[in-house]
Amino acid sequence: MSAESFSALLLAHLLGDFIFQPARMAHAKGQRGMRARLPALIAHTGVHLLVLGIILPAPDALAALGLILLSHFVIDLAKPALRGPALQVFMADQMAHLAVIVAVVLALPDLWSQTLWTQLQSPLISYLPTIFALIAGAILTIRTGGFAIGALMRPLADRAPEGGLPKGGQLIGVLERALIFVLILTAQPQGIGFLIAAKSILRFEAKGGPDHNAANEYVIIGTLASFGWAIACAYLTLGLLAHLAPIGIPALGIPVPNP
Structure with missing residues (x-):
């Protein structure tokens, strides 16, 4: 598994979920009723799209990045259906996201090498x-x-x-x-x-x-x-x-x- 690709995808996920997701958005995602939740879910997915586009600008891997975004939307959509202690629900949600990231990296171990970052002529x-x-x-x-x-x-x-x-x-x-x-x-x-x-x-x-x-x-x-x-x-x-x-x-x- 490519450690470079995993690091980039993990950072993009953590930024989208824990840095650029305000409390009101997280609260709206957990509301009952699709009408109340859908705008927040779409906005949250849009944040992840923006972060992914910056961290992993890979025009040749749009299908893989799209799969990550779609899976994130589906997992967040299903999260309110989970039952159990709050920590158990939290960990199950995060492990599901992590499983998708690992699956993508295993399927595309050279994902990082396809990004525009690697085309820059800089040793850094x-x-x-x-x-x-x-x-x-x-x-x-x-x-x-x-x-x-x-x-x-x-x-x-x-x-x-x-x-x-x-x-x-x-x-x-x-x-x-x-x-x-x-x-x-x-x-x-x-x-x-x-x-x-x-x-x-x-x-x-x-x-x-x-x-x-x-x-x-x-x-x-x-x-x-x-x-x-x-x-x-x-x-x-x-x-x-x-x-x-x-x-x-x-x-x-x-x-x-x-x-």
Whole structure:
């Protein structure tokens, strides 16, 4: 399988689903009734078309790119029919999109070589898929992780600690996943232990009681899930980078290439 093609398609998907999809569009896609959903679904597919056209400008592979767009529309159309816990639905939706990407890359392993990018006379183009993989890994770790952890914690919302800054917990989660991603990619995973210790010291108070214990357990579950997601995604990113042109990631033991 072409790591270059996979990196580009993965980044296009993550940008379309988690960066350039506003909350109101995502909400409209989940409404009941086709009349309410169809405009949002078409707009969302249009966003993916634009992103795909920029990331993978491949005039000779329009059929494959069209298949990706059509499958994305169909998967999003069927998503409201899924039943089960929020995290299970979220993961099933994303795995379906990922399966289509893998199928396209397996069928067209030379997809990246057909793009207009490869026709540019610049040695830096060979590093473009690596940059795509880094950005995709960061989005998957930080942004997608926020949705996944939010879906996991939704049934436990009544146990959430009261007070605090508005969306303070979400911001802390974003920052901690970003730090973990950087620590692992710079070969400093031991720093994660200090991050856990610092958060534990700052968060937990001496007082007890059932309500306080429930709030602490809520925070522990969310923290461990967030850390686990970030660690897994960071190492998956390193695995993908190992199959791409090196740009000096210390964790891979590869020096920065000469310009």
